[in-house]
Amino acid sequence: MPLVRISLRKGRPASYRKKIADNIYLALRETFDVPEEDRFVTVDEYEPDNFFYSKNYLGTERSNDFIVVQITVSNTRTVAQKQALFRRIVERLQADLGLKPDDVFINLLEVGKENWSFGRGIAQYVTAA
DSSP: OOEEEEEEETTOOHHHHHHHHHHHHHHHHHHHOOOTTOOEEEEEEEOGGGOOOOSSGGGOOOOTTOEEEEEEEESOOOHHHHHHHHHHHHHHHHHHHOOOGGGEEEEEEEEOGGGOOOSTTOOTTOOOO
C-alpha cells in the first residue's frame, strides 16, 4: 500500500533510478512489513532550474545528488517503525549508490485505510459493515 514518489535532478541513468526505487521498496518490506508485490513507485526528474532546496538546512551539507522521497502510507505505523524506515532507506541508498545521508530527504504522508483504491473503483481496505 505505500505509494512512493522520488524526485531528483535530471541526468541519472535508468539503472540508478531503479536502484533507488528498489532500495526504498526493500526498506519498506524490512521495516513496515510491506507484502511482496505491493510496489507502486514514480520517479520525477527535474532540470536544475526547477529543483530547489536548501544546501544547509538543519546543519546538513547537501549536494547535487540530493533526492526527495515522499511516501504515502496507511496511518498504522508506530514512531519507532517510522524512524527505522528512515534509517534503513538511508543505509541502503548509501551502501548501494554511495548517496550521502544528507542527500536523502524523506517525507511520510499518512492517510486512513479508506483512502486507497487499487483499481476497479473499489476501496479494498474498507470492510463491509
